Amino acid sequence: MEGTKASRAKFKLALVLGLGSLSIVLLFILSLTTGAMEISFNNAMSGLWNLIQNGGAHENTQELVLWQIRIPRALGVIAVGVGLSVAGAVMQALIRNPLVDPYITGVSSGAALGVTTAVLAGVTIAGLGVYLTPIIAFIGAVMAFL
Incomplete structure (x- = not known):
């Protein structure tokens, strides 16, 4: 019975981490297409691929917007989310109150x-x-x- 509980807990953890990682990737991609300048999904993906291949050298305005505005914005949002989650976990541990x-x-x-x-x-x-x-x-x- 204990073995099945442990395996279920591991499965749930793997599922949560997998779905969380997938959602971060999908939202990162979505954020590349969202902004004042309209960039389609295909253009965002091809521009991202060109930027990776060319080492950040942009060929057009859309790639410039991706490299200098949207990618830093998306990475900043991810970093802030990680920081807030760590801060919440630390706060829970310090106060030792599950209802903080x-x-x-x-x-x-x-x-x-x-x-x-x-x-x-x-x-x-x-x-x-x-x-x-x-x-x-x-x-x-x-x-x-x-």
């Missing part, structure tokens, strides 16, 4: 307070532009958690 919720611990409120304060105070830092809001939200969330 950012609203209960005040993390969401701290992030909202940080952004609201920064927006109302007119805080700007040259070079950060749109990246400043999530940075301030993160700082507010960390301050509330501590």
Whole structure:
């Protein structure tokens, strides 16, 4: 009986990891076709393949948009998702509460307070532009958690 439980648990883990990986790949590909400039699925895939073969040298505007805007955006989203999942796991481990919720611990409120304060105070830092809001939200969330 124990052997079947362990094998079922391994199968579930493999299934979740496989489906998660597949969804990341599919959403990455979908994100290459989404944006202000219309790029079809076929053009995105051929442009991605050309960029891989040419070492990042682009041949047309669509490949330039892929290489300089959409691929970094998609990779950044994946990195942020990984970071948030690790942060959630660490938070669960530190607090040792299976029902940890950012609203209960005040993390969401701290992030909202940080952004609201920064927006109302007119805080700007040259070079950060749109990246400043999530940075301030993160700082507010960390301050509330501590």
